[in-house]
Amino acid sequence: LLGLLAPLASAQLSREFYKASCPDAEKIVAAVIEKKLKEDPGTAAGLLRLLFHDCFANGCDASILIDPLSNQSAEKEAGPNISVRGFEVIDDIKKELEAKCPKTVSCADIVALGTRDAVRISGGPAYEVPTGRRDSLVSNREEADNNLPGPDIPIPKLTSEFLSRGFTPEEMVVLLAGGHSIGKVRCIFIEPDATPMDPGYQASISKLCDGPNRDTGFVNMDEHNPNV
DSSP states (O other), X not given: OHHHHGGGOOSOOBTTTTTXXXXXXXXXXXXXXXXXXXXXXXXXXXXXXXXXXXXXXXXXXXXXXXXXXXXXXXXXGSGGGTTOOOHHHHHHHHHHHHHHSTTTSOHHHHHHHHHHHHHHHTTSOOOOOOBOOOOXXXXXXXXXXXXXXXXXXXXXXXXXXXXXXXXXXXXXXXHHHHHTSSSEEEGGGOOTTTSOOOHHHHHHHHHHHSTTHHHHOEEESSSSOTTO
């Protein structure tokens, strides 16, 4: 997934960007991620979503991490980002890296590397991540509100949004299908009667999401392996 998101990063990237300045950077990131996944297996899904929401709004620049100011909104406040999680994981990785290599590894690279390691450790594919991304100094709520695709966006509009960022329809399907094969989804976004599905799975969803659970309940993306 990150390989497909790479075109959204504007910096000149390299697989050995920190070879001299912070040679243990990737080991440090992986160690923190492994610890976090043992504490909460859902960390991988959270980071995967955080990465996508950061990259799709205005490039992979860590602008989603910036806190709002009294006179300036931030991407964190955007509707699609209210439920994004994983910020504390990035903070913990940053703390470890700052102790070893102060003011060296960008937050944008931490998000990219941390997501890569979370996917791998959770049973997903291992892949290379070039580094050298630069962190944004600004963050704007409207960038996220206007650019992040919602769950009810029409397919032609969704395809157009991905095409404008250099993705083919096939790559769009890979990103969306892969990104939604792990973690949980709120019941309000599930329509168990809208399309044909396995009767047993349909009954399971209905049981979890009927009645008062409709507004507050969650369903695993993958009924059998929600964290893989």
